[in-house]
């Protein structure tokens with residue numbers, strides 16, 4: 132039963148304080164989103180109202196209610212990256228991947244997102260791919276960037 | 289009792305009270321929306337702004353969440369307060385341009401400008417319904433999403449199975465966006481889409497209240513035997529009859 136596999140995750144986290152986020156993080160990592168049944172199972176197991184878990188799940192951008200792709204491409208749209216042309220980088224990626232911002236490619240491989248400041252403005256504009264940050268990205272080089280950052284992962288292949 | 293100064297008048301307060309509470313008790317009116325006497329303060333509407341002149345950090349502060357203190361001196365109607373309140377009210381009205389209570393406040397204040405936000409669901413995010421649901425309901429609604437997408441929601445936008453139908457959310461909403469429709473033995477609460485079956489008196493057929501709540505009450509305060517499942521009026525009649533006293537005829 133699927134309820135149990137989520138319950139197992141909940142049970143692994145035992146800290147009486149602040150275990151909600153780590154539980155949700157683990158579910159997100161494993162299933163690439165927070166399935167509805169997972170949140171329901173967690174609420175029941177934690178004895179918390181579902182409305183509160185739902186609030187947490189929708190508040191943080193690192194959680195998603197829809198399945199995300201295998202690889203997450205996050206274009207920084209913080210102030211400096213914005214000024215340094217983040218919008219053009221996003222536009223180029225949208226064209227290359229055939230999805231709009233926030234979307235996931237049909238094959239479930241890539242999710243294109245916009246992220247807020249990644250904290251390395253001197254490297255703007257930056258793009259994070261699966262958690263590692265790439266500096267001074269130009270629209271002309273995104274193709275290569277993806278190829279080198281994700282082995283065998285050229286979009287449209 | 290300790291005293292503070294509001295609008296030049298000495299006002300008494302009990303320890304732990306806020307400036308808003310002290311003002312209300314002292315007969316001084318301060319407009320407030322997200323504050324509710326039964327739900328405490330939240331500080332989300334910013335309508336209750338007052339100006340601190342002395343005894344605290346000078347400037348504007350939300351009186352509902354400002355603790356009253358001995359040497360505090362505040363004014364509720366200075367030029368600065370009125371100007372700020374106009375802006376706040378304009379922002380709230382942009383979200384709910386049709387809300388009568390807001391329009392009335394705006395009329396009293398005068399010179400409130402706003403542009404309605406198209407497609408807005410008409411909620412000011414004061415959180416009264418959320419707090420009421422937490423306090424007396426089944427905790428089925430909550431704040432969800434973030435920033436300009438923030439709204440009060442039921443999980444996954446699906447009719448909440450646990451809703452008691454207590455209507456506390458409807459009762460406390462200051463802008464009346466929560467609507468309840470009664471229809472053929474059920475009530476529906478919008479926008480949550482709760483649907484609750486009513487319970488009926490087994491004697492006269494009058495509606496007693498939402499079925500879930502009646503069931504919950506029955507569990508906490510069980511009524512067994514001939515008195516169970518009755519509306520208050522029928523229960524009194526049955527009780528009287530049982531006691532062998534006067535039997536009150538229905539009128």
Ligand code: FES
Nearest residue numbers: 320331333334352
């Ligand atoms: S009543 Fe004070 S902020 Fe709303």
